[in-house]
Amino acid sequence: MAWVLNPDRPIYLQLVEHIRLQIVSGHYPPGSRLPSVRDLAGEAAVNPNTMQKALGELERLELLYTQRTSGRYITEDVQRIAQVKQDLAYQQIHDFFVQMERLGYGKDDCFRLMEAVIEGGKQ
Amino acid sequence: MAWVLNPDRPIYLQLVEHIRLQIVSGHYPPGSRLPSVRDLAGEAAVNPNTMQKALGELERLELLYTQRTSGRYITEDVQRIAQVKQDLAYQQIHDFFVQMERLGYGKDDCFRLMEAVIEGGKQ
Amino acid sequence: MAWVLNPDRPIYLQLVEHIRLQIVSGHYPPGSRLPSVRDLAGEAAVNPNTMQKALGELERLELLYTQRTSGRYITEDVQRIAQVKQDLAYQQIHDFFVQMERLGYGKDDCFRLMEAVIEGGKQ
Amino acid sequence: MAWVLNPDRPIYLQLVEHIRLQIVSGHYPPGSRLPSVRDLAGEAAVNPNTMQKALGELERLELLYTQRTSGRYITEDVQRIAQVKQDLAYQQIHDFFVQMERLGYGKDDCFRLMEAVIEGGKQ
DNA sequence: GTGGTCTAGACCACC
DNA sequence: GTGGTCTAGACCACA
Numbered sequence: 001m002a003w004v005l006n007p008d009r010p011i012y013l014q015l016v017e018h019i020r021l022q023i024v025s026g027h028y029p030p031g032s033r034l035p036s037v038r039d040l041a042g043e044a045a046v047n048p049n050t051m052q053k054a055l056g057e058l059e060r061l062e063l064l065y066t067q068r069t070s071g072r073y074i075t076e077d078v079q080r081i082a083q084v085k086q087d088l089a090y091q092q093i094h095d096f097f098v099q100m101e102r103l104g105y106g107k108d109d110c111f112r113l114m115e116a117v118i119e120g121g122k123q
Numbered sequence: 124m125a126w127v128l129n130p131d132r133p134i135y136l137q138l139v140e141h142i143r144l145q146i147v148s149g150h151y152p153p154g155s156r157l158p159s160v161r162d163l164a165g166e167a168a169v170n171p172n173t174m175q176k177a178l179g180e181l182e183r184l185e186l187l188y189t190q191r192t193s194g195r196y197i198t199e200d201v202q203r204i205a206q207v208k209q210d211l212a213y214q215q216i217h218d219f220f221v222q223m224e225r226l227g228y229g230k231d232d233c234f235r236l237m238e239a240v241i242e243g244g245k246q
Numbered sequence: 247m248a249w250v251l252n253p254d255r256p257i258y259l260q261l262v263e264h265i266r267l268q269i270v271s272g273h274y275p276p277g278s279r280l281p282s283v284r285d286l287a288g289e290a291a292v293n294p295n296t297m298q299k300a301l302g303e304l305e306r307l308e309l310l311y312t313q314r315t316s317g318r319y320i321t322e323d324v325q326r327i328a329q330v331k332q333d334l335a336y337q338q339i340h341d342f343f344v345q346m347e348r349l350g351y352g353k354d355d356c357f358r359l360m361e362a363v364i365e366g367g368k369q
Numbered sequence: 370m371a372w373v374l375n376p377d378r379p380i381y382l383q384l385v386e387h388i389r390l391q392i393v394s395g396h397y398p399p400g401s402r403l404p405s406v407r408d409l410a411g412e413a414a415v416n417p418n419t420m421q422k423a424l425g426e427l428e429r430l431e432l433l434y435t436q437r438t439s440g441r442y443i444t445e446d447v448q449r450i451a452q453v454k455q456d457l458a459y460q461q462i463h464d465f466f467v468q469m470e471r472l473g474y475g476k477d478d479c480f481r482l483m484e485a486v487i488e489g490g491k492q
Numbered sequence: 493g494t495g496g497t498c499t500a501g502a503c504c505a506c507c
Numbered sequence: 508g509t510g511g512t513c514t515a516g517a518c519c520a521c522a
Contacts, residue, residue, distance in 0.1 A: 008131040010512065025227045036494065047514045052496080060306075069494055069521050086236075089226055093233075093240045096219045103212055104148045107241060110216075111234070113209075117216045118230060130505090254377040256497065271473045282509065293499045298511080315506045315509055335472055339479075339486045342465045349458055350394045353487060356462075357480070359455075363462045364476060376520090 003044040011046055015054035018044075023063050023074055024085035031076040034064065126167040134169055138177035139184075141167075146186050146197055147208035157187065157195040249290040257292055261300035264290075269309050269320055270331035277322040280310065372413040380415055384423035385430075387413075392432050392443055393454035403433065403441040 005014050022028045034040070034055075041051040055072060058064045062080050064072050075081065100110050128137050145151045157163070157178075164174040178195060181187045185203050189195050198204065223233050251260050268274045280286065280301075287297040301318060304310045308326050312318050321327065346356050374383050391397045403409070403424075410420040424441060427433045431449050433441050444450065469479050 012512080021225060025225065037496095038494090049515085050513060053512090055495095066495065068496090071494060085226060089223065089228060089236055090240055092219060092222050092226070093237055096215060097240075099215050100212060102144060102148060103208060103215070105212060107237075110237070113212050114216055114230075114233070117213055117220075258497080267471060271471065283511095284509090295500085296498060299497090301510095312510065314511090317509060331472060335469060335474060335482055336486055338465060338468050338472070339483050342461060343486075345461050346458065348390060348394065349454060349461070351458060353483075356483070359458050360462050360476075360480070363459055363466075 005044070005046070012050050012054040012057070015044060015046070015051060016057045019054065019058060020061070020063060020084065020088075023058075024081055024088065028074050030074050030078050030081060032074050033070075034072040034074065036071060128167070128169070135173050135176040135180065138167060138169065138174060139180045142177065142181060143184070143186060143207065143211075146181075147204055147211065151197050153197050153201050153204060154199040155197050156193075157197065159194065251290070251292070258296050258300040258303070261290060261292070261297060262303045265300065265304060266307070266309060266330065266334075269304075270327055270334065274320050276320050276324050276327060278320050279316075280318040280320065282317060374413070374415070381419050381422040381426065384413060384415065384420060385426045388423065388427060389430070389432060389453065389457075392427075393450055393457065397443050399443050399447050399450060400445040401443050402439070403443065405440065 003018065005011055019028075028034065035043070037048050037051050037055065040055075041048040044051065055064060059066065059072075061084065062077070063075055063084060065075060066072050097107060097110065105113065126141065128134055142151075151157065158166070160171050160174050160178065163178075164171040167174065178187060182189065182195075184207065185200065186198055186207060187195050188198055220230060220233065228236065249264065251257055265274075274280065281289070283294050283297050283301065286301075287294040290297065301310060305312065305318075307330065308323070309321055309330060310318050311321055343353060343356065351359065372387065374380055388397070397403065404412070406417050406420050406424060409424075410417040413420065424433060428435065428441075430453065431446065432444055432453060434444055435441050466476060466479065474482065
């Protein structure tokens with residue numbers, strides 16, 4: 001996935017979200033080494049300090065840890081990763097229900113319509 | 124629902140979305156008369172021209188029609204309203220599936236997790 | 247208390263410690279407004295960004311909160327302040343016991359010697 | 370205890386503190402022979418001159434004495450050792466009281482909290 | 493080379 | 508005026 005950054009929201013937040021997704025989706029496997037701050041910053045075309053701030057956030061989320069001299073690594077705590085992944089999924093689901101509620105659809109309607117979408121996609 | 128406008132996106136688009144939601148959710152019933160452009164603009168604290176543009180867009184969507192002499196009305200075509208409502212719901216569902224897919228969840232997982240959220244919310 | 251900064255330790259950490267002390271000791275009362283980032287930075291003779299980073303840490307500790315436009319305030323949650331204060335005290339006590347242990351003094355010895363120090367001070 | 374040296378403080382001072390601790394805690398018994406300057410310097414991975422300076426300081430403190438022909442020995446003056454040990458303890462206690470005072474705790478509070486820590490540690 | 497920190501200076505949104 | 512963010516560039520410790 002490319003680095004698509006919208007200047008209307010804090011860049012570092014978007015970096016957090018992007019990397020977080022790579023981690024929970026397994027694109028960056030547990031225990032693997034992250035590219036250096038400078039390299040990541042180059043890839044994303046942002047200032048190294050901005051990337052540094054994003055990685056600091058991910059450390060606070062315990063998705064990364066720093067080995068002083070050799071670089072940053074994805075946590076080996078797969079439970080932590082699963083936890084964050086589940087939290088993100090629950091947030092998506094919650095937001096979905098809220099939006100559908102606003103449209104006037106209850107939870108049962110959601111299931112019914114989702115089935116219809118899947119059936120429609122098959123045709 | 125209050126008028127919450129984000130200056131980072133075109134205002135008129137947000138007005139379209141807001142009013143469209145009022146219509147498909149039945150808050151503005153079919154056939155009912157809309158407040159004047161001036162009043163709506165005042166409510167939303169936007170320039171009347173911006174509101175005018177939004178209402179024009181809603182007419183193009185056939186959710187509103189103009190009675191030359193007496194003002195604007197919500198369409199009486201309940202099928203059209205239902206159609207738009209369904210389109211919006213399908214869009215929500217599609218976006219939801221895409222986001223969950225990115226997290227690594229298939230459609231089956233979505234149903235399973237939604238059940239879990241509902242169960243959790245009950246407790 | 248003056249701003250005494252040792253260049254051998256991260257400045258922002260010393261700023262955190264300094265301000266934290268002002269808060270838990272009641273020098274900055276709960277709910278009171280903090281000087282602006284720029285003013286604090288000027289007082290401490292550090293770059294505003296460094297002070298900003300320190301204040302960010304204190305917000306994460308829930309000792310401060312930000313009112314978007316009007317400035318930063320000490321939390322009104324006196325329980326939180328008391329909690330942090332107690333944590334700091336326990337840390338001091340723990341470190342004290344460890345140091346004394348290294349000297350060969352057990353916990354009972356600590357009490358005995360402390361009494362002696364107090365008596366000595368009175369003379 | 371290993372030789373942990375912080376380059377931000379004078380090395381020889383840290384050597385003094387380290388060896389002093391070994392003496393007052395009895396790890397180097399009174400009257401026992403110290404390894405050679407060369408060996409100690411090797412152990413601590415410092416320049417022999419630096420170690421020499423540290424040992425000179427310890428002689429000034431009357432914790433060591435030099436036997437012209439056979440090397441350096443720990444003082445046999447156990448009272449002197451006890452004196453230094455007590456001085457160090459008093460220093461620790463004084464610093465502890467100062468830190469707690471800054472947090473807003475009086476001497477009575479110190480005792481109360483120390484009891485609480487000990488009770489908590491037992492559980 | 494790695495990450496961590498600091499400074500300087502800029503721009504933005506909010507009110 | 509307030510805080511928030513971003514960039515640029517520098518220096519340091521570690522190995």
